[in-house]
Amino acid sequence: MMKCYFDHVATNPLDTRVLDAMMPYLKDDFGNPLSIYEPGSKAKEAIENARGQVASLINSKPSEIIFTSSGAEANNFALRGIALARQNEGKHIIVSRMEHHSILNSARFLEKMGFAVTFLPVDKHGMVDPDVVKKSITKETTLISIIHASSEIGTIEPIEEISEIAKEKKIIFHTDAVAAAGNIPINIKELGADLLSMAAHQFYGPKGAGALYVREGLRIVPLIYGGIQENGRRAGTENVPAIVGMGKAAELAKEEMNARIEHVRTLRDRLIKGVSSVENIYLTGHPDNRLPGHASFCVEFIEGEAMLLLLAAKGIYAASGSACSSKALKASPVLLAMGIPSGLAQGSIVFTLGKDNSGDDIEYLIAEFPQVIKRLREISPYAKGWGIKGEGGECIVQK
């Protein structure tokens, strides 16, 4: 059976060139980077080399990169680290309804600690309106955090405009670029964010490595206290092999970025065209301003989970909503925030393409997908009109 991996927002395979770069640090070069003898200094050099590679990916200084264990850790660190560092200046922060759970739940933690949080609405494409950001700012606002690109709907947010607004008002601005970094070009100097989160496994690097860009001179309260690793800003013995892998993956992502984008965009457009031919299926997220390998839909009268299972039985691996909540079986808050009715939001399906997908993968999907939908609709009470009036309301997703 053919196997088509269309779930690159959940995780990517590790590039064999990245694994090759990691192997020495999984074998002989196992030293602790804080040790002053040779195996230690070798590990330390490897980490600093990786820091340079990750910095280069977003055009920052190496000293502005702090390694973490994941994108989620970077997001927790950014939100809580800045909110706490600046709490004497104000206790109001702004996030959007597009954010990942690591931001949303960190924001709710801060609410319990006495912070006020504004959760910004979005339009039908999942776009945050910079004017709405501006109007949400109060004298108490110290931090704004807006996702760079949504892993659920692919929409790329107007980060530069929001950065400008934050800068004008002297508010710190963080962007969760976990789905974006390594997949679309990011120049931090143009983007203007003060903090930016990344995860290596989103661009063919290893799991267990993430990074937070923190603009030079910005004070941040650590999330993990302990030793003097990462200049005292993130403790714990460094995961040297994973950090080395993140560096190598960043280097490759930078070198191959344009070719990868061109490749997945071409496939993605064919996929959207093919899948859209099914009746009562709607593209979610922005039609153009979206991640190049990202195609997300809501399929009427069908549960996302059922689609995933039938597709998986054909060797097609896709997602329904965010990977981090895919077993939670609730309609995605992101889709609901865009005004998609909850019944329709249940029929969410997300295909995300990677550099190793081929045209054949797309042809296979386009051939199999309509059959899966047909079969599911045959057994769906919703497809036969049950409950439609109750669930309905205006459907504002675009076709």
Place this chain on the structure above:
Amino acid sequence: MMKCYFDHVATNPLDTRVLDAMMPYLKDDFGNPLSIYEPGSKAKEAIENARGQVASLINSKPSEIIFTSSGAEANNFALRGIALARQNEGKHIIVSRMEHHSILNSARFLEKMGFAVTFLPVDKHGMVDPDVVKKSITKETTLISIIHASSEIGTIEPIEEISEIAKEKKIIFHTDAVAAAGNIPINIKELGADLLSMAAHQFYGPKGAGALYVREGLRIVPLIYGGIQENGRRAGTENVPAIVGMGKAAELAKEEMNARIEHVRTLRDRLIKGVSSVENIYLTGHPDNRLPGHASFCVEFIEGEAMLLLLAAKGIYAASGSACSSKALKASPVLLAMGIPSGLAQGSIVFTLGKDNSGDDIEYLIAEFPQVIKRLREISPYAKGWGIKGEGGECIVQK
């Protein structure tokens, strides 16, 4: 040149059998454990298998193991997670002066949040007195955290007795077993702790994997918020290869524990005997009740850093104080807390042995070490009597 790695508290080499177990998850089995299709469920199964292996190492239930990215993260999670979860019952916590920086600095963070923290004194062997623990308890005390075994001086603390006291008073008890777990037998049911921290790279597992044992039914506030990983208690895409490695390393540690202990203890005793023949050198930590592979000393009239460099030049890799602060160049707070004068504490040297060390390694060290000391004393102004009176005071370390 001979190479002797005597710094197993800093980090261990990865066991090749552990790396072999990890490799499939660094290659084909790269799925996200939350995905419902086959590559995802395979990763999920691998994690649950590892959870069982780690649980078995300490005789807990698998559901009581939460994977983290490091021992430091586990310590931060335990201390702050319990302090916050119980803050309505009281805001006093007790730790010892033997703790790792990840506990000490987390405690200081809690102080800033309005918690009161008692830092318990220790005796000349670095032992915490259970009676002193008892006397430090107030109506406000919600949490006690005492290190299981010190990585700096090897002393094993009276964890069972302290557990008993905590249980009687209905106070939660955490132990940082990062240096102990996998190296000495731990039966959590006998030990009685409510929480226990571990790190895989301390027992030939990979960097980037740690775990926190949390007794069933105990509420803990997450350190890293986000998705539903680890039952919603620790978010972030799981580092599957590292977790699998931690499981395999735990399994091997359990199987080979007695043989490993016997091996390193025999070598360690020879090392202590040989090294102690040098003049004005003092064993630090408890003479008997210490980690089996651990030998730590203070050498009079010499700086630890200088010893490390000269030993490293001979291919002998050792530590001076805690790995996490070895570049901080301050006299170790742990040694000072034991009453060792600061001048003498500067001459700290720690040799920690592992399963792959041999008798030849020990012979080599015993042959080379006295020469290193001799050479350093020839150039040391302290050895010529300079400043001795100012630095001195009663030296209470045992010979």
